[in-house]
Amino acid sequence: MADGKLLEVKNLKTYFKVKAEKIGGKPRYLKAVDDVSFTIRQGETLGIVGESGCGKSTLGNTIIRLLKPTEGQILFEGQDLAKLSRRELIKYRKDIQMIFQDPYSSLNPRMRVEEIIAEPLKTHHIASGNELHEKVLDLMRNVGLDETYASRFPHEFSGGQRQRIGIARALALQPKLVICDEPVSALDVSIQAQILNLLKELQKTYGLTYIFIAHGLPTVKHISDRIAVMYLGQIVELADKESLFAQPMHPYTEGLLEAIPLPDPDLRKQEESRDILKGDIPNALDPPSGCHFHPRCPYADETCRNTCPQLKELQPGHFAACHHPLERGMAGE
Amino acid sequence: MENRESLLKIENLNVYFKTENGRIQAVKDVSFEIGKGELVALVGESGCGKSITSLSVMGLTPKNCQVEAKSISLGGRELTAMKPDELRKLRGKEMAMIFQEPLTSLNPLFTIGYQLTETIRIHNQISKKEARDRAVELLKKVEIPRPESILKEYPNALSGGMRQRVMIAIAMANNPTLLIADEPTTALDVTIQAQILRLMRQLMKEYSASILFITHDLGVVAEIADRVIVMYAGQIVEQADVFSLFHRPLHPYTQGLMNSTIKINQSDEVLDTINGVVPNLSSMPEGCRFHPRCPYAREDCRKTMPELSAVLGNRYVRCLHWEELGGDQNG
Numbered sequence: 001m002a003d004g005k006l007l008e009v010k011n012l013k014t015y016f017k018v019k020a021e022k023i024g025g026k027p028r029y030l031k032a033v034d035d036v037s038f039t040i041r042q043g044e045t046l047g048i049v050g051e052s053g054c055g056k057s058t059l060g061n062t063i064i065r066l067l068k069p070t071e072g073q074i075l076f077e078g079q080d081l082a083k084l085s086r087r088e089l090i091k092y093r094k095d096i097q098m099i100f101q102d103p104y105s106s107l108n109p110r111m112r113v114e115e116i117i118a119e120p121l122k123t124h125h126i127a128s129g130n131e132l133h134e135k136v137l138d139l140m141r142n143v144g145l146d147e148t149y150a151s152r153f154p155h156e157f158s159g160g161q162r163q164r165i166g167i168a169r170a171l172a173l174q175p176k177l178v179i180c181d182e183p184v185s186a187l188d189v190s191i192q193a194q195i196l197n198l199l200k201e202l203q204k205t206y207g208l209t210y211i212f213i214a215h216g217l218p219t220v221k222h223i224s225d226r227i228a229v230m231y232l233g234q235i236v237e238l239a240d241k242e243s244l245f246a247q248p249m250h251p252y253t254e255g256l257l258e259a260i261p262l263p264d265p266d267l268r269k270q271e272e273s274r275d276i277l278k279g280d281i282p283n284a285l286d287p288p289s290g291c292h293f294h295p296r297c298p299y300a301d302e303t304c305r306n307t308c309p310q311l312k313e314l315q316p317g318h319f320a321a322c323h324h325p326l327e328r329g330m331a332g333e
Numbered sequence: 334m335e336n337r338e339s340l341l342k343i344e345n346l347n348v349y350f351k352t353e354n355g356r357i358q359a360v361k362d363v364s365f366e367i368g369k370g371e372l373v374a375l376v377g378e379s380g381c382g383k384s385i386t387s388l389s390v391m392g393l394t395p396k397n398c399q400v401e402a403k404s405i406s407l408g409g410r411e412l413t414a415m416k417p418d419e420l421r422k423l424r425g426k427e428m429a430m431i432f433q434e435p436l437t438s439l440n441p442l443f444t445i446g447y448q449l450t451e452t453i454r455i456h457n458q459i460s461k462k463e464a465r466d467r468a469v470e471l472l473k474k475v476e477i478p479r480p481e482s483i484l485k486e487y488p489n490a491l492s493g494g495m496r497q498r499v500m501i502a503i504a505m506a507n508n509p510t511l512l513i514a515d516e517p518t519t520a521l522d523v524t525i526q527a528q529i530l531r532l533m534r535q536l537m538k539e540y541s542a543s544i545l546f547i548t549h550d551l552g553v554v555a556e557i558a559d560r561v562i563v564m565y566a567g568q569i570v571e572q573a574d575v576f577s578l579f580h581r582p583l584h585p586y587t588q589g590l591m592n593s594t595i596k597i598n599q600s601d602e603v604l605d606t607i608n609g610v611v612p613n614l615s616s617m618p619e620g621c622r623f624h625p626r627c628p629y630a631r632e633d634c635r636k637t638m639p640e641l642s643a644v645l646g647n648r649y650v651r652c653l654h655w656e657e658l659g660g661d662q663n664g
Binding site: 051158188189190194196197200215217222245255256257260261263266267274276277278281 | 378379492493494522523524525526527528530531549550551552554555556558575576590591593594596597598600602603604605606607610611
């Protein structure tokens, strides 16, 4: 892993305006991403994990500038993408590509596979004619698609193969950063493994940098070098995957780890002794005061109810936003 | 299913879909039993026939579906011989079902209270007031805070986890002997999933009900099941108690599923995969249905369809060569 910074996100905020409940009332803001900062090094994979509504997809969409941030900086190779206009963004679009969750809705059903994969190459005037055709076939081979399928339509493919088409399309422009938003969640277990292996292999071959967004910790652990855990719009913990799993510092991370069902009945957690996080994820429009996690946190006290903790580096490379970080990991070995 | 008394017994279930391209078979010759108080997990990937099997038991298959079975019996009563009316009386009382997406299985136009008391009053001759009291009781059982006020809410006001709790309350309203749960936690977040699984376990003990739990997640299976049935391409390929299955999966498909599941307590650089894709129902491979994806397939696998045979005491496997494959220890 090289150490050059590829992307640096600083105090990023993406708020959505929500209609007031009453006519003439104040509009409210849904703080989907609320003051998020992190960096990604060239060639690494940063996993972003969290439950529904935590803002992980909004974060991905903001970095790739499908959404305009409310505040903050997105420094890509030193250039702040947050400030660029649509026109100025075009040349960066090549460098950052996205792979989507649903391989059914993210491919145009009226386009042939060849056209789908060729489209970005045409848009950016990279290749045409025979060269374009060759490039497309090359991409198909690289993602494990039979090149004889080039003239078929998406509906003729299974979910896993469609995801391969989406990956080929994302790689067509030789991007530096690929944002994968739940790329395997819609797939069957045996197919998930195929796609994860493919993503890893492609990363090695092309020196790609990934942001891997998912709600499942096992998947994220498998593919990531570092992991950021999000809760209600904020990063609550960020660390190397080994230290995150061996020694979670935020009680939410601990709860997430504890909740994962392990595929081994001998490790079946004793029902009574098991600490299951209580309560529901709060409404993002009306997050709890102080630390957003305090109503579900077994260790919460007065400070937690009043003051929102900052993300701090508690050990080298291990960040957590908690007033009472856990001393030692309870889950994982 | 060692010494348990049997509750549900399915013999030779075949289910067909009528399509424009003729009749295709979704479930082929499925037989199994569920004991009293037992939790059986039905596992497989999309299209393996696990959901349609459970819908056949409930008598809720879609119109274009043909269900043929030698016998489906619940607590000694033969369901296949029943008229729709009789079956309707059993549904919601003797057997109940919860689904993957609680938002689509609750009616958005009626309050939680209405939907819960409706289920109670259909099967019991009691007053509205009594039904309401029972409804509050049930919501408490499924650990819903402020049950009285939740009764007045509409489904959209509840979170996914709360809705699934309501679904469970409705399903348990008449103390069913059999609960069928079709991917009940798949749409939920992992911390909520843990809560719901625990709740189901508790209720099962309390009501001494049996559960048929349909899932694709081997983690969930390991966590809660007593016994496991693995389906592939419309057939049962393996059946065993949960410990034996995870210690020594016999069928190459079960082995493949386990190896491609990410284990959080170990790190593998490359995941094992099952090559290829699930075959199309209308063009099933000859011989063993798994042979095109099986790493151990031989000549005879291409020609002969293996029987589901009893092996090693209480287990069943559908594979010609299971003995030679050994079945690696999981882990």
